[in-house]
Amino acid sequence: MSVSTCPSEPAASNPPRQDGLDVLDRAIVVATQAGLPLVPDPWRAVGEPLGLSGEAVRERMVRMQAAGVIRRVAAVPNHYRLGYVANGMTVWDVDDAHVDRLGREVARLPGVSHCYRRPRHLPEWPYNLFVMLHGRTREEVEQQAERLCELLGAACRDHRILYSSRILKKTGLRLAGRSDRRGQMR
Amino acid sequence: MVALDALDRRLIDAYQRDLPLCERPFAVMAERLGESEAVVLSRLERLAAAGVLSRVGPVFDHARAGASLLAAVAVPEAERDAVAARISESVGVNHNYAREHRYNLWFVMTAADEQQLDARLDALEAELGHPVLRLPMIEAFHIDLGFPIPWYELERA
Structure with missing residues (x-):
């Protein structure tokens, strides 16, 4: 009893999990989450160890993007390195009746x-809206927070504004795999 | 700060949003920028090596690829670094920030599914001996598209 849409690929006959990804999709996620190999045909390079053609990798990525699992395939800048060194996680206690509308604004x-939007944990954590602000200085972040306050x-x-005093670990990794070695310390 | 020339900036600006999912994506980028594929690849490699690009590749929707959750612990400052190291080493943790608040360590725990996520958080909580504040995402209002970089302003800074 297979639920696979690709019966030609035996490994894909495992039932998809709750996120709709089958075994091969997940292998592609694991192989690409730290970045694509910077070679002319990155899809082929990703597919080779998985026994997939470049075309098959690309088709699966297109499908994952259409399903919203992949938001975009892009060059992801490190804003910290570009000079955005003040990174403020701002947390807000917003009336539940308005938080969805205001969050979109x-x-x-x-x-x-x-x-x-995240859950409160009363009494110690009353904040239900999380907004990440980036600036070159704390003053800039505070000005942005001021604008939010008005809105x-x-x-x-x-x-509250919770500035990061240290970045202890930051990777783009979502799923564990052998590629789990690119944790950066800064 | 790393010195970036006009081509570096054009590369970053143009491909923060979308890299084409075609057979030779870097050749297509190169054509659009009026450069060769080899130049584009070597630029991207240099920017990645310099840390200006954290990666070139897919950005996954945290909520749809596996399971993940923002968590925080409040630990005495004297214990902070030791606890932080244990969090960073814990399987599934992909971000870990020290922040200036009573809840002074903030991390993202990831797992293949909700069940594994809960198990990982329970195990870490027991190991740390501090309660873990669990803050799953209820709603995302921002479709993370990157944001435009004001190069001129950065230069003046």
């Missing part, structure tokens, strides 16, 4: 790289 402001208005009861 906040996400459009310049300097915002991530904007997520949120009375719906916001409290907020």
Whole structure:
């Protein structure tokens, strides 16, 4: 009883897990999450150890992108290295009745790289909106936070800026695999 | 800071969003930039080696590829570095930041699925001896497209 859509590939007959990825998709994720090999045909290079053609790798990546598993395939800059050394995780206690609408507005402001709603853990953690701000200085981050404060208005009861004092580990890795060796310390 | 020339900047600006998923992606990039494939590849390699690019490749939706969760622990400053090292070494942790707050260590735990994620967090919590604040994403409002880099402003800084 196979649920695979590619019966020609025996390993893919494992049922997909909750994220809809089969064994070969996951192998491609593991092989590419630290970056593509910088060679003329990176898909072929990724596929070779997996027993897949470059074409098959590319088709699967197109499918994963269409399914939203891959957001984009891109050159990912290290903003810290570009001079954005002030990285502030701002956390906001926003009225639940308005947080979804306001979250969408906040996400459009310049300097915002991530904007997520997360659960509160009362009493010690009252914040339900997380907004990552990037600036070259703390003053710049504070100005951005000020703008957010104005936008949120009375719906916001409290907020904090948590600056990173040290980056202890940062990788783009999502799934464990043999490529799990590119953890950078800074 | 690493010195970047006009081609470096054009490469970063143009491909922060999308690298074509075609047979020879770097050749297509090169054509659009009026360069050769070899030049584009060597530039990308140099930018990656200098740390200006963290990678060239797929950006996965955290919520859809496996399972992940933002977590925090509050530890006494004297213990912070030792606890941080244990977190960084823990299988599945892909980000770990020290931040200025009572909750002073913030990390992202990843796993293949929710069950494994919970098991990893439970094991780490037991190992650390500190409660782990678990903050799963409920809603993402930002479609992480990268953001435009104001090169001129950076130069003035």
